[in-house]
Amino acid sequence: xxxxxxxxxxxxxxxxxxxxxxxxxxxxxxxxxxxxxxxxxxxxxxxxxxxxxxxxxxxxxxxxxxxxxxxxxxxxxxxxxxxxxxxxxxxxxxxxxxxxxxxxxxxxxxxxxxxxxxxxxxxxxxxxxxxxxxxxxxxxxxxxxxxxxxxxxxxxxxxxxxxxxxxxxxxxxxxxxxxxxxxxxxxxxxxxxxxxxxxxxxxxxxx
Amino acid sequence: xxxxxxxxxxxxxxxxxxxxxxxxxxxxxxxxxxxxxxxxxxxxxxxxxxxxxxxxxxxxxxxxxxxxxxxxxxxxxxxxxxxxxxxxxxxxxxxxxxxxxxxxxxxxxxxxxxxxxxxxxxxxxxxxxxxxxxxxxxxxxxxxxxxxxxxxxxxxxxxxxxxxxxxxxxxxxxxxxxxxxxxxxxxxxxxxxxxxxxxxxxxxxxx
Numbered sequence: 001x002x003x004x005x006x007x008x009x010x011x012x013x014x015x016x017x018x019x020x021x022x023x024x025x026x027x028x029x030x031x032x033x034x035x036x037x038x039x040x041x042x043x044x045x046x047x048x049x050x051x052x053x054x055x056x057x058x059x060x061x062x063x064x065x066x067x068x069x070x071x072x073x074x075x076x077x078x079x080x081x082x083x084x085x086x087x088x089x090x091x092x093x094x095x096x097x098x099x100x101x102x103x104x105x106x107x108x109x110x111x112x113x114x115x116x117x118x119x120x121x122x123x124x125x126x127x128x129x130x131x132x133x134x135x136x137x138x139x140x141x142x143x144x145x146x147x148x149x150x151x152x153x154x155x156x157x158x159x160x161x162x163x164x165x166x167x168x169x170x171x172x173x174x175x176x177x178x179x180x181x182x183x184x185x186x187x188x189x190x191x192x193x194x195x196x197x198x199x200x201x202x203x204x205x206x207x
Numbered sequence: 208x209x210x211x212x213x214x215x216x217x218x219x220x221x222x223x224x225x226x227x228x229x230x231x232x233x234x235x236x237x238x239x240x241x242x243x244x245x246x247x248x249x250x251x252x253x254x255x256x257x258x259x260x261x262x263x264x265x266x267x268x269x270x271x272x273x274x275x276x277x278x279x280x281x282x283x284x285x286x287x288x289x290x291x292x293x294x295x296x297x298x299x300x301x302x303x304x305x306x307x308x309x310x311x312x313x314x315x316x317x318x319x320x321x322x323x324x325x326x327x328x329x330x331x332x333x334x335x336x337x338x339x340x341x342x343x344x345x346x347x348x349x350x351x352x353x354x355x356x357x358x359x360x361x362x363x364x365x366x367x368x369x370x371x372x373x374x375x376x377x378x379x380x381x382x383x384x385x386x387x388x389x390x391x392x393x394x395x396x397x398x399x400x401x402x403x404x405x406x407x408x409x410x411x412x413x414x
Contacts, residue, residue: 124399130411159411167397170410180397187394190374190387192331203377204337204366 004195006095012110013125014155018171025178038103044082075112122165213302219317220332221362225378232385245310251289282319329372
C-alpha cells in the first residue's frame, strides 16, 4: 500500500451502532506497525488491571487543566466530575511515524476533533435499522419501553449529524462494515493530497 | 456492500502506466451485475471480430456529429480522421441500473469527462518509476533513444495533471494497485452524498 504520513480515522456514530466492535475487528486485521489506536487521557482513577499508557493516560486534574490551557487536546469532555480527552501530541507522534491512528468517539467528540484537526477522516457508523436497534434494546430487558423509545428518537436525531462526516458505513453485516472501513483507510491513502505530492516528488523528481 | 446508484470511475494516466492491465484485472474480479465497462462510440470501420455494442458502438460520421450537437458525449476526440467518444446516455443508463461504470481513457479525455460529469471519480494511474518506464521502452527495442527521452519527458509533464484528479495509484505492484482501485470504488460508495442520504431516508425514515 502506498503510504507516507499516517492519517487519523475517527470512528463515531450513535451508541448501539456497533462502533466498538468494528474498531476491534479493524485493529485485529491491521498491521500493528502501521495502525494504532488513540489512547485517551483521563483524570479518573485506574481500575484494577488498567495500565497507564495502554488503557488510558492517567493524570491529575491539575495536569489535565494545564493541557487544556495549552491547547493540548483534539477534544475533551467532562463526564461525572472526571475529564476525558484525546491528547494531540500522542496522535501527532504516531501520524509522523507513518502510522494511521484510529479514534473511537461519540458524535460530539468527533465534531470537535474535525474542528481541531480538519485532516481527520470522519466515519459515521450507522445502526442496521431502527427495528434491529429496538429489538436489541428490548431484548436486553433492562429498559422500560418509554426509555427505549426515547433512546431511538435520540438516535434518529443523531443521524442528521452525518452531513458533517466524510463517510457513512451501515453496520448491517459486521464483516462487510469492517471491509468498508478498511477500504476507506486504503482509499484515503490514494487521495490526491500533500502526502501523495511528496511521494510523486520523491519517485519521479520535480514535475 | 452498501449501494444505490452506480458511480462512474475514470481510470486514466500517462501511457505506459499500465491502466489497461489494471482495468482488466478490476473487471475480472468485479461482479458483472454490479460493474460495467464503458463502451466507446466510433466512426471507424469495425475490424474483423469486433462487434457493435461490445467492442465499440459503430456509427456513421453524420450520426456522430448529430450526437455531438445534441450534447450526447461525456468526451470525444477526432483521431486520424475518425471520431471516438463516450456516449453519455449509455453511461447514465448503467449508473441508473445501480451499476458502477469504469471508463479507461487518456488524460485529456478524463479532464473533459470531469467537466461534463463532475460526479465522476478520477483515478490517476502512476507508472512504477521513470527508471522502470525507461527500461520498458528501451527493452522493446522499437524506439530510438531520443524518442524514448521525449516520451519520458512528456510523461513527467503529464504528472502535473494529477492535481485535477481525486486519487492517484502507483502501479508498482499490479496486485496492490488493483486492490487500491477496488478499495476506492468501495469507499466511494460510503461517501456522505445524495446516494447515502437516500439510503438513510429509506432505512431509518426522515431524520
